[in-house]
Amino acid sequence: MLDYIVSLLSDPAAWVALVTLIAMELVLGIDNLIFISILTNKLPEEQRSFARRLGIGMAVVLRIGLLFTIAIIVGLTAPVFTAFGHGFSWRDLILIAGGLFLVWKATKEIHHHVDPAPTNDVFEQKGTVSLGIAAAIGQILVLDLVFSVDSIITAVGMTEHVPIMVVAVLVTVTAMLLAADPLANFINRNPTVVMLALSFLLMIGMTLVAEGFGAHVPKGYIYTAMAFSAGVELLNMFVRRKQASGGAAH
DSSP: OHHHHHHHHTOHHHHHHHHHHHHHHHHHHHHHHHHHHHHHTTSOHHHHHHHHHHHHHHHHHHHHHHHTTHHHHHHTTSEEEEETTEEEEHHHHHHHHHHHHHHHHHHHHHHHHHSSSOOSOTTOOTTOOOOOHHHHHHHHHHHHHHHHHHHHHHHHTTOOOHHHHHHHHHHHHHHHHHHHHHHHHHHHHOHHHHHHHHHHHHHHHHHHHHHHTTOOOOHHHHHHHHHHHHHHHHHHHHHHHHHHHHHHHO
C-alpha cells in the first residue's frame, strides 16, 4: 500500500488528475452549497451554522463511502429498461428523481418568497411547522447523493485511483465548510440574491432531468450562464448601494 501511494506521489499524471478532479468537485460543490445555504437559512439562527457543518460532514462520509463502492456505482450506468426509445439506467433514474426534487424544492421556495404569507395550497399541508434541523439534514443528504453519484461516475472516467478521488473530495469539503457560513449570510442579507440562487437551483434541476432522459447538456454552458447572471446581480447591488449612499448624503 505504501509503495502504491509513493508511486502516485511521484507520478505527474496523478497530480494532473488530482488538480482536475478538485476543480471539477469545487464547481459541482457550488450547487450543493447554494442548496445548503437556502435550506439552512430557514432554520432558527442559532441552529444554522451547526446544521451546515453537520450536513456537509455527513455528506462527505456518504461520498467517501460511495467511492469505495465504485464497481457498483459504475454498474449503475447499465440500462435496466427501455422506454421512448431510450435505455434508462439506475443513474438516469437517480438524476431524474433528484432533478424533480430540486425543481419542486426551488419552486416551493420561490412561491414562498413571492407570497410571504401563503394560504394552504399544494405546497403546504394544514398545520405545517417551520423546517426542523433533521428535515434540513435529510434533504441535504438526498441532494448530495444525487450529485455524488454523478460526480463519481465522471471521476472514474478521469482516474482509476481511489486515493486521488478521496483527496479531491476532502479538499472540496474543506472549501465548502469554509465558504458555507459566509455564502449563507450573504444570501440571507440580499433578497434578490435569494431569488437568483433559487433560479439557479431550478435550472440545475431541469438539467438533471434532461440528462436523465439522455439529453447531454454541457456543464460549461450552465456555469457560464450562472457566472454571467451573478455578475449582473453584483453590478445591480453596487448600483443600489451607491444610490443608497447618495440618498443618505442628501
